[in-house]
Amino acid sequence: MGDDLCRVDRRAVALRTMRMAGVASADRGAIWVSEQGDGRVRGPAPFAVPRSEILLFTKHAAFRLRAAIVSVSLATSLLPTNLAAKLIEDSLPWDRAKQFHVDNFLDRYSLHDSHWIALHVDCGWGDTVVAAICFDPVWNPTVSAPTSLTRDWPFLFLRFAYVSNIQMTGFAENGGRQRGISSVSVEHLSGEQVVTTIRDHDGAHVSIRHFPLIDALAMSPAGELLPLQNGAATQKP
DSSP, X not given: OBTTEEEEOOHHHHHHHXXXXXXXXXXXXXXXXXXXXXXXXXXXXXXXOOGGGOOSOBTHHHHHHHXXXXXXXXXXXXXXXXXXXXXXXXXXXXXXXXXXXXXXXXXXXXXXXXXXXXXXXXXXXXXXXXXXXXXXXXXXXTTSOOXXXXXXXXXXXXXXXXXXXXXXXXOOOOTTOOOBEEEEEEEEEETTEXXXXXXETXXXXXXXXXXXXXXXXXXXXXXXXXOOSSOOOOOOO
16 A cells, blocks of 8 residues: 555456446556545546546545445446446435345246346445346346346346355356356255355356345336336246
């Protein structure tokens, strides 16, 4: 660490975090972010940050950027800027979310063939984890009209509470392919603690130890809320 700057050495995580924040980023090299929240961003040329796009570099938001660096970006496809900013700033409309026991959610909806976007860990403020997923409507036709065009797929946000452990296994460079989810399983440790494991088609998996109740939001690419209360998931043949 030099003077008032915090160097982000892991270029891939830094660049993806910056893109999620809607901030233009350098094509190469490390990114330097001011810890004083004064709006300064440094990096090798070309490095253009339009004033209108500086979403996370003022006062209170500066701390959230440092927390956001620990978000694990699992896919090359990113959220639209409006939803990415809400995810990182914790301003998604959670007051309008549907709460499920994780087992009930998985009985009703399927994550099969949905795409990972990110696992956001806001460790600076609490013990919640938000999974951001591009939600496959072919398996979930009650949420959105089925289509094979992924750009038209809705987004699913799952908020896990009282998280005590997160484990990633088997993640490695996969040639830039989108990480598709293959299956989800739940291990019950007690009435107040479960481990949800999300596996992808490349053989990697994420395990989250959490309280059994989760909050779920489905949103269109434009940010409109979509229904989650009706219908059941189509079962994989």
